[in-house]
Amino acid sequence: MTSRKVVSFENIKVACKNCSLATLCLPMGLTADDVERLDSIIKRGRPYHRGDHLYRGGDKFHSLRVITSGSVKTYSPNEDGGEQVLGFHLPGELIGLDAIQDDSHTCSAIALETTAVCEIPFSQLESLSCIMPSLQHQMYRLLSREIGQETEMLTLLGKKSAEERLATFLLSFSERFKQRGFSASDFFLSMSRHEIGNYLGLAVETVSRLFTRFQDESLLRVERKHVQLLDIPRLYDIVQGSDSAKSTQSRV
Amino acid sequence: MTSRKVVSFENIKVACKNCSLATLCLPMGLTADDVERLDSIIKRGRPYHRGDHLYRGGDKFHSLRVITSGSVKTYSPNEDGGEQVLGFHLPGELIGLDAIQDDSHTCSAIALETTAVCEIPFSQLESLSCIMPSLQHQMYRLLSREIGQETEMLTLLGKKSAEERLATFLLSFSERFKQRGFSASDFFLSMSRHEIGNYLGLAVETVSRLFTRFQDESLLRVERKHVQLLDIPRLYDIVQGSDSAKSTQSRV
DNA sequence: AAAACAACTTGATCCACATCAAGAATTTCT
DNA sequence: AGAAATTCTTGATGTGGATCAAGTTGTTTT
Numbered sequence: 240m241t242s243r244k245v246v247s248f249e250n251i252k253v254a255c256k257n258c259s260l261a262t263l264c265l266p267m268g269l270t271a272d273d274v275e276r277l278d279s280i281i282k283r284g285r286p287y288h289r290g291d292h293l294y295r296g297g298d299k300f301h302s303l304r305v306i307t308s309g310s311v312k313t314y315s316p317n318e319d320g321g322e323q324v325l326g327f328h329l330p331g332e333l334i335g336l337d338a339i340q341d342d343s344h345t346c347s348a349i350a351l352e353t354t355a356v357c358e359i360p361f362s363q364l365e366s367l368s369c370i371m372p373s374l375q376h377q378m379y380r381l382l383s384r385e386i387g388q389e390t391e392m393l394t395l396l397g398k399k400s401a402e403e404r405l406a407t408f409l410l411s412f413s414e415r416f417k418q419r420g421f422s423a424s425d426f427f428l429s430m431s432r433h434e435i436g437n438y439l440g441l442a443v444e445t446v447s448r449l450f451t452r453f454q455d456e457s458l459l460r461v462e463r464k465h466v467q468l469l470d471i472p473r474l475y476d477i478v479q480g481s482d483s484a485k486s487t488q489s490r491v
Numbered sequence: 492m493t494s495r496k497v498v499s500f501e502n503i504k505v506a507c508k509n510c511s512l513a514t515l516c517l518p519m520g521l522t523a524d525d526v527e528r529l530d531s532i533i534k535r536g537r538p539y540h541r542g543d544h545l546y547r548g549g550d551k552f553h554s555l556r557v558i559t560s561g562s563v564k565t566y567s568p569n570e571d572g573g574e575q576v577l578g579f580h581l582p583g584e585l586i587g588l589d590a591i592q593d594d595s596h597t598c599s600a601i602a603l604e605t606t607a608v609c610e611i612p613f614s615q616l617e618s619l620s621c622i623m624p625s626l627q628h629q630m631y632r633l634l635s636r637e638i639g640q641e642t643e644m645l646t647l648l649g650k651k652s653a654e655e656r657l658a659t660f661l662l663s664f665s666e667r668f669k670q671r672g673f674s675a676s677d678f679f680l681s682m683s684r685h686e687i688g689n690y691l692g693l694a695v696e697t698v699s700r701l702f703t704r705f706q707d708e709s710l711l712r713v714e715r716k717h718v719q720l721l722d723i724p725r726l727y728d729i730v731q732g733s734d735s736a737k738s739t740q741s742r743v
Numbered sequence: 744a745a746a747a748c749a750a751c752t753t754g755a756t757c758c759a760c761a762t763c764a765a766g767a768a769t770t771t772c773t
Numbered sequence: 774a775g776a777a778a779t780t781c782t783t784g785a786t787g788t789g790g791a792t793c794a795a796g797t798t799g800t801t802t803t
Contacts, residue, residue, distance in 0.1 A: 339635035383591035396648035397692035
């Protein structure tokens with residue numbers, strides 16, 4: 240049961256061009272030559288263990304990081320001891336973009352499980368992008384995409400019900416796992432209910448109740464961190480808001 | 492009373508180096524020469540009137556825009572006819588960064604009053620930033636700052652009370668007006684209560700009630716769109732959350 | 744294996760804010 | 774200027790989700 244395969248860090252490809260994540264994390268439209276040059280500045284660090292910080296708010300910024308395996312939570316510690324979870328990051332995703340602004344990290348990043356990352360020294364990336372227009376273009380796009388994603392999150396937090404939030408959350412993971420070649424309907428969430436609630440602007444209890452309710456409604460099966468989505472179309476209906484979910488059901 | 496001065500568009504400075512907004516919208520650290528070159532690609536369009544769209548979601552992206560006078564609301568129209576207000580933008584602020592991603596606007600921008608903008612054709616800006624490392628650096632910083640600002644908004648919507656949201660909103664305008672050489676405590680808001688509520692994830696009625704309450708508590712004076720902040724320190728206390736606002740009051 | 748702890752679930756209660764409703768003030772239209 | 778449509782305010786009521794409380798399950802420590 241618990242014999243999940245442990246990632247062997249000795250197998251990590253040391254070149255971007257051989258990396259299975261390349262299509263995700265590497266700017267499209269780079270020539271093989273470009274990739275080679277980009278590759279030359281990337282550093283592979285030791286793996287982090289669950290609970291290790293990749294960086295903390297206030298740390299001097301020097302590198303962007305691409306998750307290569309495992310998962311990471313970013314959060315901003317707020318005045319009164321609490322925190323706001325800003326995101327959960329899967330292999331192929333880039334973090335640290337918010338720190339370019341003033342050369343220091345504005346939020347913290349912590350490994351949710353054993354996690355490996357590639358570090359991209361930003362000053363070198365910048366220099367490189369000066370002489371590689373396609374890289375520069377991709378950097379702009381990447382930063383812009385980040386803005387767009389946060390914008391969606393604003394709508395989620397500003398207008399959506401608890402139900403819609405959790406459905407959106409689950410489908411986001413579904414899509415991202417699928418992109419990475421994993422099952423879109425059967426996966427493990429590496430974060431706690433508390434962290435999900437914090438991220439979605441909900442109380443832990445609400446998240447727990449929603450999981451139970453979704454299960455009762457045969458939308459999914461859940462046992463602790465293991466989630467199986469049973470009715471993805473209906474989850475999408477829920478995301479759409481209003482009561483289209485139920486009407487779809489009766490329309491069948 | 493209503494004889495507010497109308498901005499004369501004939502006085503608009505046609506060169507960035509003479510523009511009073513330069514310190515706000517122009518990347519710091521550009522040489523006079525750099526500014527000249529940047530200036531050469533900027534287009535000044537005709538002014539927009541209240542209700543005119545600068546662009547709409549789905550429009551092809553070609554230019555970033557800097558507000559030079561007036562104010563703009565950005566919003567993303569959501570499926571069911573409603574909208575999510577994403578931001579309110581004042582002179583010196585840059586909009587359109589979210590559209591770089593896939594060459595089309597993901598949100599809409601509409602003038603809240605008579606508004607003038609500078610357009611910066613992005614492809615030209617990009618080319619220019621290739622040969623001007625300092626411009627490139629500033630572009631990265633600008634994009635990163637945008638991400639950071641949205642992150643703050645996530646915390647606002649995820650964790651803050653209605654009271655904290657409105658206080659944050661008011662102080663944001665206070666600070667921005669101050670930066671632009673206007674009064675930090677006496678200003679006009681160009682958007683409706685409805686738009687404020689939408690932006691802050693609150694109902695119109697809640698916003699209205701909060702204005703009344705803040706006034707009753709002598710935090711401010713408000714008449715329609717005209718706001719006078721009377722106790723800025725206490726507003727900051729409210730932003731901090733918890734009940735520090737009241738305790739500060741009694742500590743005096 | 745027992746003890747201590749952390750994560751999760753479930754039920755009961757509460758409250759901040761939404762929603763509904765209606766009137767007042769303001770702006771826009773004719 | 775008067776009518777019509779908006780925008781804003783205020784009050785009454787409702788409710789989604791928070792909070793409080795307690796138990797359960799799973800994990801870590803010793």
